[in-house]
Amino acid sequence: MLEQLLAGSLEDAAERRELMPYARLEAEALSRPAALDALAALAPADHMKVIAEVKRASPSRGDLADIPEPQALAAQYEAGGASAVSVLTEQRRFKGSLADLEAVRKAVSIPVLRKDFIGDEYQVLEARAAGADLVLLIVAALPQPRLERLHTMIRELGMTPLVEAHTADEVARAVDLGAQLIGVNARDLRTFELDRELFGRVADQIPAGVVRVAESAVLDVADVQRYREAGADAVLVGEALVTNDPIATLSAYLSV
Numbered sequence: 001m002l003e004q005l006l007a008g009s010l011e012d013a014a015e016r017r018e019l020m021p022y023a024r025l026e027a028e029a030l031s032r033p034a035a036l037d038a039l040a041a042l043a044p045a046d047h048m049k050v051i052a053e054v055k056r057a058s059p060s061r062g063d064l065a066d067i068p069e070p071q072a073l074a075a076q077y078e079a080g081g082a083s084a085v086s087v088l089t090e091q092r093r094f095k096g097s098l099a100d101l102e103a104v105r106k107a108v109s110i111p112v113l114r115k116d117f118i119g120d121e122y123q124v125l126e127a128r129a130a131g132a133d134l135v136l137l138i139v140a141a142l143p144q145p146r147l148e149r150l151h152t153m154i155r156e157l158g159m160t161p162l163v164e165a166h167t168a169d170e171v172a173r174a175v176d177l178g179a180q181l182i183g184v185n186a187r188d189l190r191t192f193e194l195d196r197e198l199f200g201r202v203a204d205q206i207p208a209g210v211v212r213v214a215e216s217a218v219l220d221v222a223d224v225q226r227y228r229e230a231g232a233d234a235v236l237v238g239e240a241l242v243t244n245d246p247i248a249t250l251s252a253y254l255s256v
């Protein structure tokens, strides 16, 4: 499944490349105002921080919400106290787009994450050209040398990589990269199975000073509390925010 998602995203990017060649996209990416400091926005605080996700659908959960105006939802996220907004740009199964990311970028002044299956440099440039401050890198999707190259490139463009792991071994690979922001995804992207205890088991592997994000399947305040006790600095939340009142939900989560 993960391989299919990555292949699909790379194919879609290759199609866009026909219309916008690498050199032109690069010039556009480099002409953007500097990326926002996502590490500062997500730095450990005396309460849980939230990365709030714009998410219409997913292969594991199907359709979640229409979200005709992602910018309006993102503005609510910001007003509700989110520290960053995650925008799914994968089109085939998550029904997202780079246009969503651009619209969100214009509407908020907190950092914006490009959430997609990133496998090449062109996609990284697309993220910056659309105004992203953060880019997701999924350890399970890429061999280590490729991961290293993309991690370096994202940083050279002034953005922050969010390095996502789903096993102890993947956390070790994320740490080896020198990642400053590590996400532990409770959902296995290969099988879609959930492991809610995973974060607690691997949190100690993440060095002090690295920002720890617990991702997926946060459905209520108790889930947030559990992750807080296990050492999470932030949670990444999609479904619960797009299917409930975002402001009320955020306010409850931010009290943890």
Ligand SMILES: O=P(O)(O)OC[C@@H](O)[C@@H](O)c1c[nH]c2ccccc12
Pocket (backbone or CB within 6 Å): 053, 055, 115, 116, 164, 185, 215, 216, 217, 218, 236, 237, 238, 239, 240
């Ligand atoms: O909707 P949820 O269960 O709150 O999950 C959000 C986020 O963690 C999830 O969308 C996600 C985490 N890692 C990903 C990688 C690709 C696509 C999606 C994801």
